[in-house]
Amino acid sequence: xxxxxxxxxxxxxxxxxxxxxxxxxxxxxxxxxxxxxxxxxxxxxxxxxxxxxxxxxxxxxxxxxxxxxxxxxxxxxxxxxxxxxxxxxxxxxxxxxxxxxxxxxxxxxxxxxxxxxxxxxxxxxxxxxxxxxxxxxxxxxxxxxxxxxxxxxxxxxxxxxxxxxxxxxxxxxxxxxxxxxxxxxxxxxxxxxxxxxxxxxxxxxxxxxxxxxxxxxxxxxxxxxxxxxxxxxxxxxxxxxxxxxxxxxxxxxxxxxxxxxxxxxxxxxxxxxxxxxxxxxxxxxxxxxxxxxxxxxxxxxxxxxxxxxxxxxxxxxxxxxxxxxxxxxxxxxxxxxxxxxxxxxxxxxxxxxxxxxxxxxxxxxxxxxxxxxxxxxxxxxxxxxxxxxxxxxxxxxxxxxxxxxxxxxxxxxxxxxxxxxxxxxxxxxxxxxxxxxxxxxxxxxxxxxxxxxxxxxxxxxxxxxxxxxxxxxxxxxxxxxxxxxxxxxxxxxxxxxxxxxxxxxxxxxx
Amino acid sequence: xxxxxxxxxxxxxxxxxxxxxxxxxxxxxxxxxxxxxxxxxxxxxxxxxxxxxxxxxxxxxxxxxxxxxxxxxxxxxxxxxxxxxxxxxxxxxxxxxxxxxxxxxxxxxxxxxxxxxxxxxxxxxxxxxxxxxxxxxxxxxxxxxxxxxxxxxxxxxxxxxxxxxxxxxxxxxxxxxxxxxxxxxxxxxxxxxxxxxxxxxxxxxxxxxxxxxxxxxxxxxxxxxxxxxxxxxxxxxxxxxxxxxxxxxxxxxxxxxxxxxxxxxxxxxxxxxxxxxxxx
Numbered sequence: 001x002x003x004x005x006x007x008x009x010x011x012x013x014x015x016x017x018x019x020x021x022x023x024x025x026x027x028x029x030x031x032x033x034x035x036x037x038x039x040x041x042x043x044x045x046x047x048x049x050x051x052x053x054x055x056x057x058x059x060x061x062x063x064x065x066x067x068x069x070x071x072x073x074x075x076x077x078x079x080x081x082x083x084x085x086x087x088x089x090x091x092x093x094x095x096x097x098x099x100x101x102x103x104x105x106x107x108x109x110x111x112x113x114x115x116x117x118x119x120x121x122x123x124x125x126x127x128x129x130x131x132x133x134x135x136x137x138x139x140x141x142x143x144x145x146x147x148x149x150x151x152x153x154x155x156x157x158x159x160x161x162x163x164x165x166x167x168x169x170x171x172x173x174x175x176x177x178x179x180x181x182x183x184x185x186x187x188x189x190x191x192x193x194x195x196x197x198x199x200x201x202x203x204x205x206x207x208x209x210x211x212x213x214x215x216x217x218x219x220x221x222x223x224x225x226x227x228x229x230x231x232x233x234x235x236x237x238x239x240x241x242x243x244x245x246x247x248x249x250x251x252x253x254x255x256x257x258x259x260x261x262x263x264x265x266x267x268x269x270x271x272x273x274x275x276x277x278x279x280x281x282x283x284x285x286x287x288x289x290x291x292x293x294x295x296x297x298x299x300x301x302x303x304x305x306x307x308x309x310x311x312x313x314x315x316x317x318x319x320x321x322x323x324x325x326x327x328x329x330x331x332x333x334x335x336x337x338x339x340x341x342x343x344x345x346x347x348x349x350x351x352x353x354x355x356x357x358x359x360x361x362x363x364x365x366x367x368x369x370x371x372x373x374x375x376x377x378x379x380x381x382x383x384x385x386x387x388x389x390x391x392x393x394x395x396x397x398x399x400x401x402x403x404x405x406x407x408x409x410x411x412x413x414x415x416x417x418x419x420x421x422x423x424x425x426x427x428x429x430x431x432x433x434x435x436x437x438x439x440x441x442x443x444x445x446x447x448x449x450x451x452x453x454x455x456x457x458x459x460x461x462x463x464x465x466x467x468x469x470x471x472x473x474x475x476x477x478x479x480x481x482x483x484x485x486x487x488x489x490x491x492x493x494x495x496x497x498x499x500x501x502x503x504x505x506x507x508x509x510x
Numbered sequence: 511x512x513x514x515x516x517x518x519x520x521x522x523x524x525x526x527x528x529x530x531x532x533x534x535x536x537x538x539x540x541x542x543x544x545x546x547x548x549x550x551x552x553x554x555x556x557x558x559x560x561x562x563x564x565x566x567x568x569x570x571x572x573x574x575x576x577x578x579x580x581x582x583x584x585x586x587x588x589x590x591x592x593x594x595x596x597x598x599x600x601x602x603x604x605x606x607x608x609x610x611x612x613x614x615x616x617x618x619x620x621x622x623x624x625x626x627x628x629x630x631x632x633x634x635x636x637x638x639x640x641x642x643x644x645x646x647x648x649x650x651x652x653x654x655x656x657x658x659x660x661x662x663x664x665x666x667x668x669x670x671x672x673x674x675x676x677x678x679x680x681x682x683x684x685x686x687x688x689x690x691x692x693x694x695x696x697x698x699x700x701x702x703x704x705x706x707x708x709x710x711x712x713x714x715x716x717x718x719x720x721x722x723x724x725x726x727x728x729x730x731x732x733x734x735x736x737x738x739x740x741x742x743x744x745x746x747x748x749x750x751x752x753x754x755x756x757x758x759x760x761x762x763x764x765x766x767x768x769x770x771x772x773x774x775x776x777x778x779x780x781x782x783x784x785x786x787x788x789x790x
Binding site for chain 2: 158269272276281290460469470471472474475476479481485486487489492493494496499500504509510
């Protein structure tokens, strides 16, 4: 990775045209390059990535029937990390049959508390191998190591811990309803939080007594494959968890397999709709966790320095590859100028680069395809007349990168205000009254999440009641916990993950 | 048909004849046959009523539903006669009306209680206050079962409106006249116009329009045949509708313990989770 010569003192060594020099850069103390950060890369030498991974079916590693493999690469170096088996319909069929067999032969016969012990054990071993998992997650997906280490891993393990405890308490979750598992769950997960999404899907399904066929995203299969090794190590009965790798066709085979009783999908609204359509008339249970275009509403009375941190993490966390990212910032008009200045100053201090560097705030865009999509939407923003500001940072020459960016002068009809960008791009708009803020916030087909910032408790609850979104963060943003249900209203999908409510998706209770 | 508290004929002018076995000359009665436009109009009216209905206190919704039970009780003879003309014997008709009144009383009681069962305080690992509450979804489209014509229709509608949703319902095709009589009880109750809208006409023709409508948040389908159900589920994809479908037999509808379960309410609420930091 090579960075260009720094031209702006006080920032992280970026070069930028004069127009982009921020107020912070103009007034910051000038230490030259004397105090710039030294590289602090996480060592990867003890992590062994196999040259090739097979499919994990029926407790065994099996070569794909197709004989095909695809490469998974690091988006920060563009280097090949491993090749991974591509499961076709025959492989998926084997996996579903293995899951059915495991359901009937082992998993449904097991005492619930014993089932819980297996799930607890997975959590424990994940914690033991946390460092390895975090490094692989960062290498394969491009997210900063500080996020995979401090957020993805602890949360993923916490999900297994949390749901393990439900295994023997299902009758208390739905009193009088005699909850029963559904059978075989087919689960398709996205590339933005590969391991965390695997945990979100597997933990409640297993605790509720189902067996699983999980398909990780084609750009980020490695951590799910490491999880398969952990499951193997934990001695789960063969076939209780099956992991099949591949791209869209593999996912479609999982979703469409007649032996699957329940489908859980996290990903784009577009694909979610296709799945909902494919499942019409099949009687399969379905939960969808889809896209979002969250409004982050800032009232003038809010503590603006905290707001800045919240807005920044809301949109730039995980390179903005977050379905609940706070991508529409609605600012009360009287606070607009000062907040905008603070935001730009803070953006200038974000460190973009090597995701394995412990000081990196914004890592690599997950794939070339995603980078192209972000660029396309940003161009539409410029074309439609919005004003762009990008953080003045140097981007590495290899890999997929996009500088943290915000747009002002955005109107409700702009594509960048309506469509999910799934990248580090913020659209800023203003409002004058609380009613106007609510109307603008709800003016979207999505309804996954929202934020509200105000110093007045009664106002934040008034707003929270009126927002049509499944999660509302008041004076905070992007917080997650296994005990806290997460999921969307409207076209952001249906069903919840997390909490007692998350169990409902994996049980028959009617 | 009842739309927005008004008794309307179909804008199309279409009607269907229903036999009246009680008349000596074997006369038939005319029942409206709704059109696509009637469906769209009803959704608009329902959507307009939603804010007011969902914005009322749970206590107030309970009062209104209990008052509705009183109205049904006052008209029980008329409702029973309607069912008899639809083909039931007197005993079964009376039992169905009685069960409908009981069900209304039961859901009047649920309006301010289901929240305590579904909501949760979530013990997150961090300095936050975090809770989850159920909220209504909006306009819910209902296809009532053929039988029981009265209890099936009200049994489907009550759990949906108890939480603050509003309904556009397609009444039983086997006995649409009872729904028209029921409409009179609904219209003269304290229920705000537009909360319950009842259309009569063939589900095969009308359901796809309901399923496609972008302002319908969910569908509750009872006894819809597989081919039509599949079509409706496909049409529902456009707005990612929540679709629930089932076919209960008459005994299951009459079984109060099963059909007044709070799970009937839980099927048509969204869960909203709110986070706030806790600290000094």
